[in-house]
Amino acid sequence: MLLEVENLKISYGDIEAVSGVSFALEQGELVSIIGANGAGKTSILNALMGIVPVNEGRISFQGRQITRWPAFRRARAGMRMVPERARTFARLTVYENLMVGVYKLRNKVDLGRRLQWLYKMFPILEKRKNQPANTMSGGEQQQLAIARALISDPDLLLVDEVSMGLMPKLVDEVFDLLKRLNRQQGLTILLVEQNAVASLEISDRAYVLETGNLACQGSAAELSQDPRVREVYLGH
Numbered sequence: 001m002l003l004e005v006e007n008l009k010i011s012y013g014d015i016e017a018v019s020g021v022s023f024a025l026e027q028g029e030l031v032s033i034i035g036a037n038g039a040g041k042t043s044i045l046n047a048l049m050g051i052v053p054v055n056e057g058r059i060s061f062q063g064r065q066i067t068r069w070p071a072f073r074r075a076r077a078g079m080r081m082v083p084e085r086a087r088t089f090a091r092l093t094v095y096e097n098l099m100v101g102v103y104k105l106r107n108k109v110d111l112g113r114r115l116q117w118l119y120k121m122f123p124i125l126e127k128r129k130n131q132p133a134n135t136m137s138g139g140e141q142q143q144l145a146i147a148r149a150l151i152s153d154p155d156l157l158l159v160d161e162v163s164m165g166l167m168p169k170l171v172d173e174v175f176d177l178l179k180r181l182n183r184q185q186g187l188t189i190l191l192v193e194q195n196a197v198a199s200l201e202i203s204d205r206a207y208v209l210e211t212g213n214l215a216c217q218g219s220a221a222e223l224s225q226d227p228r229v230r231e232v233y234l235g236h
């Protein structure tokens, strides 16, 4: 297993946001955690990245216990996150935003190659590379946030509600891109989403998170057929 999470508990003062959640990802999988507002999705990703502390439970990555590791060590080990609402640095150019993501690159040659690859994957970023990030549309900034997370060639990409605020066509585009990264580049991706329809479409497996607990799990095909999932998350 690339990532193994056991009995994860996360609290903010008296509020328990995540109450003992276990899940795992194998190398090369694309897995979703689906859940409504406040279910605990962002808390889980932040705990994986080392941004919020874990109350109880264990996280292992690449076979190592990382539960108490600081964020920078997890990043160095190859974990990256695309945060909620795709925060970019507004006044930095697109290119400068990408450079912020550079961490643990072997040498300049690699960086040049990586940039070329990214520009091929995200043509709009090359066109806009010298513009401030805040002149980009929401969807373009979302692409920039993904590209920034990819520039250092991560082993695991954590993606927080990438569909939020995007029109349906752009949601499809971003999800297609994630699917391609997974299928063609072998990138392991953990997606957290309210958009169950779009995420089940591209995922191998999914977990359903309800107020800090996993309600069910299965292959994307199984969950799409599950009557309860259909009623609550797929709207039919």
Ligand SMILES: Nc1ncnc2c1ncn2[C@@H]1O[C@H](COP(=O)(O)OP(=O)(O)OP(=O)(O)O)[C@@H](O)[C@H]1O
Binding pocket: 012, 015, 016, 017, 035, 036, 037, 038, 039, 040, 041, 042, 043, 044, 084, 194
């Ligand atoms: N810093 C914090 N302090 C106190 N409570 C918090 C904090 N962050 C999150 N919470 C609470 O923890 C619960 C889970 O929040 P979280 O942001 O993880 O949910 P989410 O599934 O990402 O929701 P959304 O879909 O709205 O982004 C919520 O009840 C939220 O109010």
Ligand SMILES: [Mg+2]
Binding pocket: 041, 042, 043, 084, 160, 161
């Ligand atoms: Mg969230």
